[in-house]
Amino acid sequence: MKASTRLQAIWPAHIPMDIAPITAGLDQVLQDAAARHPDKAAFLCQSRAMTFAQLDRKAGFIAGFLQQRGRIAQGDRVGLLLPDGPDFIAAFFGILRAGAIAVPFDPTAPATTIAERIEQTGLRVILAAAEQAADLLPLADDLRLDRVILAPRSGAPSQDALAPSAALTGWGEMLNAAIDPEPVETRPEDPCLLLYGPEQSGPAMACLHTHRSALHAAACLRHWLGAGDRDLCLSALPLSRPEGLLAGAILPVVAGATGLLMPKGNSKREGCKALDDVTILTGCAATNAALLDQTGNSDNLRRVWTFDGRAGLRSYGQAETMGLVAAELDDNPALAGAGIPCQNTQILIVDPQTRRRAAQGRAGEILIRGPQVMARYWNDPRANTLRFRQIGGLRYFRTGDLGLLAGDGRLHVTGRLEPRA
DSSP, X not given: OOOOGGGTTTSOTTSOSOOOOOOSOHHHHHHHHHHHOTTSEEEEETTEEEEHHHHHHHHHHHHHHHHHTSOOOTTOEEEEEOOSSHHHHHHHHHHHHTTXXXXXXXXXXXXXHXXXXXXXXXXXXXXXXXXXXXXXXXXXXXXXXXXXXXXXXXXXXXXXGSOTTSEEEEHHHHHHTOOOOOOOOOOTTSEEEEEEOOOSSSOOOEEEEEHHHHHHHXXXXXXXXXXXXXXXXXXXXXXXXXXXXXXXXXXXXXXXXXEEOOOTTSOTHHHXXXXXXXXXXXXXXXXXXXXXXXXXXXXXXXEEEESSSOSSEEEEOOGGGTTOSEEEOOOOGGGTTEEEEOTTOEEEEEOTTTOSBOOTTOOEEEEEESTTSOSEETTOHHHHHHHEEEETTEEEEEEEEEEEEOTTSOEEEEEESSOXX
C-alpha cells in the first residue's frame, strides 16, 4: 500500500513514506539485536543495566520453563502482572519465544478486574509480583490457574496461600532451572499480544495483535522519532498500556537503543537524574512537562512523543492500532488534533448515517486499514462484526471516532461517535 501522492508535499523529508513488509517475529528481532550488540545495555533500571545478551538469555530460560514446567504451547496465553522493570521485559520476550501470547495487566487495577480478564482470556499461567498477586492466589482454582510464577519481592506468600491445584514457582527457581526452549517457528501473522485499552464506557475488550502489527507500529515509531542504536529512550508510560509497551519495551529492541525504565512508585527523580542523557522521551504531556521542569531542557534530548497535541511528536491511535495511526512533527499549534497518516496506513472518512464515503473535508467516522491494526477482538464475535467493515473488498477497522481529512491529507480528529466499548 503506497502512501497517497497528495501526502508527498507535507511528508517529512527524513522519514520514509513506506515500510517494508514485516518478515520476522518479535523474538527474532531480539535475537538479532543480541547478536549485533551483545554487551550493550538494552535496558537500565535503578542504575542497573541488562545487556542485550543477558535479556536474550533470560528470555530463553523463561521460555524453556514455560514450555516444560508450565506446559505452554504455541498460541497459549500467559499473563503478565509485573511492575515496570527488567523482570517485565524479560518475561514479555520469554513468553513470545515460547510461541505464546503475552497478556499484560495493569498492576494497579482492582483484583476483581484482573480476575475477570484472566477468565476472559483463558490463561493458565501468570508471571506476577507477590504484592500484586496476593489477592489472586486464593482464587487460582476458580480461575483455573495451573501455575503462578512470582517475581522476587519481599514478603512473597507461601504455597499455603495458593489454591491447591496451582503450582507456585519462584523467579530464581525458574531462571536457575536454565531450561533451553524448544524452537518455535513464528510467522508475522501469528498472534503475540492481547492488549486492553482504556475503559471509557463499559468493560474494555482484549485486542489481539500479531507480530506484524506490533513490529509495523514499532517501525513507524522508530522512523518518526529517528530512533537508533545511540539513543537512550525513557518512557514514562506504564508497560501495560499499548503506547507504553510499544515505546518502552519494543522500540529499544527494534532500534538497538537503550531503554530507561522508571518503575511506578519509584520517585520520578531517578528518571530526572538520567534525563540529561536521555535523547527520546515518551509520555503524556503532563508527565513529560514535570520531568522537563525538574531537570531543564537537556541538550541531548532531541525528540518527545506526547499525546495531546502539544509540542513534540504528536500522534493519534488506539489499543486496536498499537496506539499509532497518524503522527505530526510540526509544533504549529494551528495543527493541533491533526496528523499525517503513518506509513502504509489508509484512512477513510465515512458518513455515519449513510455509511458512504464522506465528501472531501466533511466530517464522518474514521476508518483505518494498515498493518498495525489488530487481528480481532478476543472471543467477541459481535464486536468483531460491528468494528470491522468490508469496503471494496478491503477490511477496515471502525474507530468510532469522528474526523475529517483535510485537502493536504492530514487527519483532524473532531469528536467521538460513540463511547468506546
